[in-house]
Amino acid sequence: MDIFAALGNVITDPVLMLWVLAAAIVGMVAGAIPGLTASAAIAMLLPLTFYMEPLSALAFLYVIGKSGRYGGSISAILFNTPGTAASAATQIDGYPLAQRGMASKAMKVATISSVIGDYTGDILLIFGVGLIAAVALRLGPPELFAIYFAAFVVIGSVIGKSITRGLASAVLGVLVNMIGLDPISAEARFTFGSFDLTNGVSLVPLMIGIFVLGEVFSQIEARHSPVEIVDTSRDHDARARNRLSWAEYRPCMPHVIRSSLIGSFIGVLPGLGSSIAAFVAYGEGKRRARNPEEWGHGALEGIAAPESANNAVSGPSMAPLLTLGIPGSTIGAILMGVFLIHGIQIGPTLLITSRELIFSLFACGLIGIAMYGTIGYFGAAWVGRFIIRIPTNVLYPVIFLTSFIAAFASRGNLFDVLVMVLAGFGGWLMKKFDFNPAAFVISFVLAGGAEETFRQSLLLSHNGLLIFVTRPVALAFLIIGVAALVLRARTLGRQAKEAALNDA
Amino acid sequence: MAGRLNQTVIVGAMLALFGIAATLASFQIEIDRDGGWGARIFPLAGSVALVVLGLVELLKGLREGRVTALPAFNAWAIAGLLVVALFYVWAIGVAGYLIATAIAAPLAMLLFGIRDWRALVATAILCPAIYHLIFFEGLGVFPPLGRWFDLLDVIQGY
Numbered sequence: 001m002d003i004f005a006a007l008g009n010v011i012t013d014p015v016l017m018l019w020v021l022a023a024a025i026v027g028m029v030a031g032a033i034p035g036l037t038a039s040a041a042i043a044m045l046l047p048l049t050f051y052m053e054p055l056s057a058l059a060f061l062y063v064i065g066k067s068g069r070y071g072g073s074i075s076a077i078l079f080n081t082p083g084t085a086a087s088a089a090t091q092i093d094g095y096p097l098a099q100r101g102m103a104s105k106a107m108k109v110a111t112i113s114s115v116i117g118d119y120t121g122d123i124l125l126i127f128g129v130g131l132i133a134a135v136a137l138r139l140g141p142p143e144l145f146a147i148y149f150a151a152f153v154v155i156g157s158v159i160g161k162s163i164t165r166g167l168a169s170a171v172l173g174v175l176v177n178m179i180g181l182d183p184i185s186a187e188a189r190f191t192f193g194s195f196d197l198t199n200g201v202s203l204v205p206l207m208i209g210i211f212v213l214g215e216v217f218s219q220i221e222a223r224h225s226p227v228e229i230v231d232t233s234r235d236h237d238a239r240a241r242n243r244l245s246w247a248e249y250r251p252c253m254p255h256v257i258r259s260s261l262i263g264s265f266i267g268v269l270p271g272l273g274s275s276i277a278a279f280v281a282y283g284e285g286k287r288r289a290r291n292p293e294e295w296g297h298g299a300l301e302g303i304a305a306p307e308s309a310n311n312a313v314s315g316p317s318m319a320p321l322l323t324l325g326i327p328g329s330t331i332g333a334i335l336m337g338v339f340l341i342h343g344i345q346i347g348p349t350l351l352i353t354s355r356e357l358i359f360s361l362f363a364c365g366l367i368g369i370a371m372y373g374t375i376g377y378f379g380a381a382w383v384g385r386f387i388i389r390i391p392t393n394v395l396y397p398v399i400f401l402t403s404f405i406a407a408f409a410s411r412g413n414l415f416d417v418l419v420m421v422l423a424g425f426g427g428w429l430m431k432k433f434d435f436n437p438a439a440f441v442i443s444f445v446l447a448g449g450a451e452e453t454f455r456q457s458l459l460l461s462h463n464g465l466l467i468f469v470t471r472p473v474a475l476a477f478l479i480i481g482v483a484a485l486v487l488r489a490r491t492l493g494r495q496a497k498e499a500a501l502n503d504a
Numbered sequence: 505m506a507g508r509l510n511q512t513v514i515v516g517a518m519l520a521l522f523g524i525a526a527t528l529a530s531f532q533i534e535i536d537r538d539g540g541w542g543a544r545i546f547p548l549a550g551s552v553a554l555v556v557l558g559l560v561e562l563l564k565g566l567r568e569g570r571v572t573a574l575p576a577f578n579a580w581a582i583a584g585l586l587v588v589a590l591f592y593v594w595a596i597g598v599a600g601y602l603i604a605t606a607i608a609a610p611l612a613m614l615l616f617g618i619r620d621w622r623a624l625v626a627t628a629i630l631c632p633a634i635y636h637l638i639f640f641e642g643l644g645v646f647p648p649l650g651r652w653f654d655l656l657d658v659i660q661g662y
Contacts, residue, residue: 051643164561168519171557174550175526182533182543189533189547190526213589220585221578223616397612397627400585401605404592405635409645414597421589428582432575433515451546463541 002355003126006363010059019056020364023063024371030064031071032387033395034081035219038068039330043207044402046334047409054342058361061338063368065331066118066314069274070372071383073110073307078103078384086274086310089282093295093302100298104242107380109300110307112249113256115373117308120260121267121315122369126362128316129351133323136348141456142467144324146477148450151270151326153481155439157488162434169436173443174450176201183448184455196415203337204410206444209423210430210437211330212403217428219396252304255285259305263312270320270328273438274310281309315365322350322358325449330438333445511572512565520558526551584615600650601640605632 010016030041042061049057072087077094090110097106139147156170157163179190180200191197259281266277285305286295295302317328318335325347327333339346344354351358376383407420430437461467468474530551536542565572588611595604609631610624618624640647647656 047645048643162561164557164564165515168554168557168561171550171554175547175554178547178550185534185536185543187534187543189543190529192529217582217585220581220615223581393616393618394613397609397616397618398631400589400612401609401631401635404589404596404608405601405639408596408648409639409643412646412648414593414648417593417596421586421593424589425586432577433511447546454546455542458541458545 002359003362003366006356006359007366010360010363010367016056016059016364017367019052019060020063020368021371023060024067024368024375027064027067028071028074028372028376028383029387031068031084031087032074032383033390034075034079035215035222036399037084037211037215038065038071039207039334040211040215041068042331042334043204043211044399044406046204046207046337047406049338050341050410054338054344055357055360055364057338057342058335058357059364059368061331061335062318062361062365063372065335066311066365066368067372069311069314070111070114070118070307070376072310073114073303074107074376074380074384075387077106077110077303078381079388084274086278086306086313088275089278089306090303090310092282093297093299096296096298097300097303101238101241102298103384104238104381105244105248105300106298106303108242108244108377109249109252109303111373111376111380112244113252113259113304113307114311114376115369116256117260117263117310117312118314118369119366120257120308121264121312122362122365123315124264125315125319126359129319129322129358132319133348133351136323139324139348139473140471141453141460142471142474143477145450145453145457146468146471146474146481147324147326148446148453150477150481150484151320151446152443152450154484155270155442156436157485161492163485163489163492165434166436166439169430169439170443173440173445174447176206176440177444177447178451183452201419201444202411202413202416203333203445205407205416205420206423207330207334207337207441208403208407209420209425210427210441212399212406213420213424214427214431214437216396216400216403217424218431219392223393223396248300249304251290252301255281255289255301255305256308258288259285259309260312263309264316266309267313267316267328268319270326270442273317273329274313277309277313278306282306315362322346323348327442327445330441333442336445510565510568511574512561512568514565514574516558516560516562516565518558519561520555523551523554523556523558526554581615585612588612588615596648596650598650598652600654600656601647602632602636602655603650603653605635 026041027038030036031038042064045064046061049060052060069084069086072082072084073090073094076082076087076091077098080091080095082088082091094106094110097103152170156167175190179197181187181198182189188198262281262284263277266280282302282305285301286292289295289301291299317332320326320328321332321336325336327336336346344350344357403420403424404417407417408414410416427437430440457467468478527548530544530548533544533547535544588608592604592608595607606628609627613624613627636647639645649656
């Protein structure tokens with residue numbers, strides 16, 4: 001019932017509705033610009049939200065995340081360049097369809113599927129978050145540390161090409177978080193006598209560096225490769241060709257339902273994210289399809305499956321953040337910063353202390369989905385044509401300059417700007433060498449809570465490590481972490497063998 | 505030369521070296537008075553984990569039958585952007601936001617291939633003005649003042 005009251009409150013607040021609308025547009029455009037992700041847009045706009053009401057700030061960034069995930073499909077279909085990693089799966093069938101003059105039809109399928117997926121994820125979140133929070137309230141420090149451990153291992157090992165580099169990214173994130181004064185004993189750690197480092201490294205400049213400036217470094221290398229849009233003409237024939245009927249969409253529905261559930265499940269698991277959900281849904285959809293031979297050549301189902309899974313991740317990825325204080329995605333990590341900046345303590349008690357705020361945030365999410373769905377259904381091709389007019393050799397210098405002032409505005413500290421520059425260069429290096437910047441950032445955010453729960457556990461056990469093994473829930477999560485690592489190692493090993501055999 | 509270097513070995517060695525340095529730095533952190541590991545345990549565990557991961561990567565590289573080349577990159581463009589970025593941070597500190605941005609904005613445009621001098625001049629004037637109005641006037645962020653000189657002192661008075 002809370003959600004209906006929250007929906008009423010949000011709809012009757014015109015200022016909040018304007019923020020949600022702005023977020024739907026900004027996210028869609030940012031997601032559709034090749035190279036610029038929703039995370040980058042959120043990181044860049046984060047300092048602006050410090051001056052907003054908590055709900056407006058959270059809703060603005062949350063809806064940018066949602067519409068940004070969808071926006072990636074616009075560039076995947078129209079430019080043959082995925083706007084986000086997750087939309088690479090959409091590109092497989094979306095672009096061939098666009099080449100046959102059916103870009104608008106492909107966009108309509110992507111939009112409807114994204115909206116259904118997003119609503120599925122959000123509804124599951126709304127009804128499930130209370131249950132997870134109730135369970136989370138019963139967990140003690142050893143169990144929470146075990147969850148953190150499993151999250152570190154899953155985040156580090158499951159995404160990316162290399163387990164060791166992924167795990168190293170996670171460990172580096174932990175080590176960077178350790179810089180500064182120990183929160184319990186005030187002992188200086190990794191400060192090397194620098195006064196600036198005693199305050200530690202702030203999340204906002206680190207994120208802006210990794211996701212925004214890091215992308216500017218990548219784009220300066222790609223500045224001579226122009227992006228071309230497929231023909232989106234609007235003559236009579238084209239309109240008839242691009243009309244989407246229920247008979248055409250009906251075969252997509254089983255894929256959309258299945259993929260939405262796949263995306264929702266993957267979304268709850270910390271760190272896996274949209275791209276894994278999209279590719280798992282695409283693979284599963286193709287395996288079960290009646291027309292697998294058409295997949296990869298412009299099958300509507302091949303667009304519907306990854307798009308619904310991609311967006312279904314959005315809502316459930318908030319569940320670990322809101323109930324355990326563990327961000328499940330980079331967007332979750334940024335939102336965690338917003339909660340903290342506005343003095344809202346996240347964790348199992350959040351639904352007790354800030355219930356109205358959380359349900360209002362969910363309501364904003366539901367309204368945001370409707371907004372980006374409507375804009376996307378009728379105007380995705382227009383958004384594509386708008387983006388193609390933005391010259392990247394002007395856009396990226398502007399983003400470059402914005403990243404500096406955004407990093408400064410977070411704490412009014414020039415040292416943060418230096419941190420942002422170093423993080424930007426480091427983020428570019430990480431991408432170049434197949435490290436995992438997302439794992440680095442999420443681990444940076446998780447490290448504080450993990451250390452706190454670990455030390456609390458040691459206090460409970462008088463410095464005995466066996467406390468993590470003798471508590472069944474803690475042991476289960478430790479085993480999950482190790483099992484995920486072993487499974488991933490085996491999968492990569494099998495793939496390497498297959499590749500070697502193919503080469504031979 | 506770069507093509508013959510094994511990327512995995514280099515990455516592994518760098519990680520291991522970084523981990524060893526972090527391990528040594530971890531031992532500089534005092535342990536608790538009661539003998540507990542306290543503030544040292546997490547940094548030390550992370551550092552040792554990094555050494556282990558570095559050694560695993562190094563061994564993997566040494567066992568690889570083929571040479572994995574270092575990734576190709578546009579050194580001049582990357583180095584140029586890094587230099588401009590570091591210069592910009594330094595310039596904000598010594599000359600304030602307006603002058604630093606008036607210099608950095610056209611430099612960034614040049615790096616991205618804009619050669620029209622009118623566009624560069626417009627960038628040098630408009631970028632500092634627009635950002636100043638949005639962030640320092642609109643949002644009320646206190647601007648970073650230059651240690652040597654700041655244009656705001658001239659415009660707004662001391």
